[in-house]
Structures are given as structure tokens and as C-alpha cells.
Amino acid sequence: MTPNATGADAVIDAVTAVLLIVGALMSLGAAIGLLRFPDLMSRMHAATKPQVLGLFLVLAAIGLQMREWWVWPILAVAWIFQLLTVPVSAHMVGRAGYRTKHLHPELLSIDELEAVVVRAAGQRAAEKAQEAASEMRHTGSTRDDGSARESGNARDARDSGSAGANDGPSA
Amino acid sequence: MKDIVLIVTAVILSLAAAGAIYRIAVGPSLLDRVLASDVLLAILGAALAIDMAVNRHLNNLVLLVALTLIGFVGSVTVARFVADRRGQVNDS
Structure with missing residues (x-):
């Protein structure tokens, strides 16, 4: 920043100062969110602010201060790099959080994975029941015995369903 | 102006x-700590960028990009290998 700036310099310096302070406030907002939000998912929402918006504001301030055109593409590359990496890591963290049940289900307004989990649990229960039935036919045991084991298998599958559903191709 | 901006930020x-750092220390889960360390990394990046903007140099720009990469690799690695411990369900 220019000391004792006048005219256009003063305006640019003032804009820079605002951008820098708002960018720093994003970090403070993220920290407050980390401290006050109740579970991992809502903390993830707060954590993104300095990573994307805060970095954008501060990089814009750098661009304003350097007063060279060739700086802007470099700053854009740095920001786009952040834009590419942040969603991927957030996705991984969020999925790991869902798998290890680090969430309060009553706080979710929509759980899009729930239907998938239930369906996968049902499929797994059906497979197990089929296996059990074919085993039963080989050993020749009674019908009553088989149905009891079936229901037990179904409950097992539902318990492990949330982990099993995410063991998809990308896991 | 320069001093005011530096002090405030x-x-x-x-x-x-x-x-x-408080959230890293308290947790309660590993993923919370990963998230908080990511935020700490973003705060460090913001500090580096503010230094660049105020003093008009670009020395830290490579460091900033490297910091992004390290944070990405770190959080993805930890999230990938978080174990599914059935015993302590919902301890967030």
C-alpha cells in the first residue's frame, strides 16, 4: 500500500483494505462456526467460507495492489486450484462422516442417502435369505427354523446398511 | 492505512x-479435527496473501498453492482411512 496515498491510489487502497478485512472476517466466521455448530456436517458448511470466498477476496486485493495485468491469471489459477480441491476433500470428509455416523439425523432436513441405504440393506437381506434357504434345502432342516434365521439376517443387514451402501465402486 | 489494515486483520x-486450534484440541471426532486443521490452513493462507497484498510482492504465491495441495492430500487421506468403529456410534 502507498503511504499518504491521494486520488486513485487512495481509492484503490481503501477498496483493498475492505477486501482484506472482509476476507479475514471469513476466517473468523469459519472459526465461530466450528465452535458453535453441533455436528460435523454443519461445521463443514462453515469451514468452506475462508477456503473459497475468503481466498477470493484476498487474492482480489493482491491483484488490485500489484497493478499489473499479468498477475490476474496467476491469481485465478491459484483460486481455481482451490475450487477444484476443496469440493473433493469436502466430499471425502462428508462421506466418511456419514459412514461413521458422525451426524445427528434429527438435524438433517433431507437425507438423500437414506433411500439408497435402505434399498441396499433390503437387497443384502434378500441375498442372505436366499442363501440360507438354499442351505436349508441341502441340509433338509425344518421350514420354521429357516424363517427365524431369515429375520435375524435382515436385522443384521439393516444395522450394517449405512456402511455397506457406500462400499460402492468409488470406495 | 497500511498499519490499520495489518493490525485489524x-x-x-x-x-x-x-x-x-480449540476445535482441533477438543475434537470430539477425528473428522472434526481434520476439518479444523483445514480451516487453520486456510487462515494461514489468508495471512500469507494479506502479507503479499500489503507489501506488494508475490513471493508467497507458490507457497499458497502448495498449501492448498497439502491440505487437499491431507484431508482426503485421513477421511479415506477413518475406521468405521461400531462401538462409538454418534459421538460427534
Whole structure:
């Protein structure tokens, strides 16, 4: 920043100062969110602010201060790099959080994975029941015995369903 | 102007870093700590960028991009290998 700036310099310096302070406030907002939000998912929402918006504001301030055109593409590359990496890591963290049940289900307004989990649990229960039935036919045991084991298998599958559903191709 | 901006942003970023470090220390889960360390990394990046903007140089730009990469690799690695411990369900 220019000391004792006048005219256009003063305006640019003032804009820079605002951008820098708002960018720093994003970090403070993220920290407050980390401290006050109740579970991992809502903390993830707060954590993104300095990573994307805060970095954008501060990089814009750098661009304003350097007063060279060739700086802007470099700053854009740095920001786009952040834009590419942040969603991927957030996705991984969020999925790991869902798998290890680090969430309060009553706080979710929509759980899009729930239907998938239930369906996968049902499929797994059906497979197990089929296996059990074919085993039963080989050993020749009674019908009553088989149905009891079936229901037990179904409950097992539902318990492990949330982990099993995410063991998809990308896991 | 320069001093005011530096002092104000330093105070704000220090408070933010203190909050993030508190969350790293308290947890309660590993993923919370990963998230908080990511935020701490973003705060460090913001500090580097503010230094660049105020003093008009670009020395830290490569460091900033490297910091992004390290944070990405770190959080993805930890999230990938978080174990599914059935015993302590919902301890967030």
C-alpha cells in the first residue's frame, strides 16, 4: 500500500483494505462456526467460507495492489486450484462422516442417502435369505427354523446398511 | 492505512486461528479435527496473501498453492482411512 496515498491510489487502497478485512472476517466466521455448530456436517458448511470466498477476496486485493495485468491469471489459477480441491476433500470428509455416523439425523432436513441405504440393506437381506434357504434345502432342516434365521439376517443387514451402501465402486 | 489494515486483520486472524486450534484440541471426532486443521490452513493462507497484498510482492504465491495441495492430500487421506468403529456410534 502507498503511504499518504491521494486520488486513485487512495481509492484503490481503501477498496483493498475492505477486501482484506472482509476476507479475514471469513476466517473468523469459519472459526465461530466450528465452535458453535453441533455436528460435523454443519461445521463443514462453515469451514468452506475462508477456503473459497475468503481466498477470493484476498487474492482480489493482491491483484488490485500489484497493478499489473499479468498477475490476474496467476491469481485465478491459484483460486481455481482451490475450487477444484476443496469440493473433493469436502466430499471425502462428508462421506466418511456419514459412514461413521458422525451426524445427528434429527438435524438433517433431507437425507438423500437414506433411500439408497435402505434399498441396499433390503437387497443384502434378500441375498442372505436366499442363501440360507438354499442351505436349508441341502441340509433338509425344518421350514420354521429357516424363517427365524431369515429375520435375524435382515436385522443384521439393516444395522450394517449405512456402511455397506457406500462400499460402492468409488470406495 | 497500511498499519490499520495489518493490525485489524492480524487480530481477526489470530482469533480465528485460536478458534480453529480449540476445535482441533477438543475434537470430539477425528473428522472434526481434520476439518479444523483445514480451516487453520486456510487462515494461514489468508495471512500469507494479506502479507503479499500489503507489501506488494508475490513471493508467497507458490507457497499458497502448495498449501492448498497439502491440505487437499491431507484431508482426503485421513477421511479415506477413518475406521468405521461400531462401538462409538454418534459421538460427534
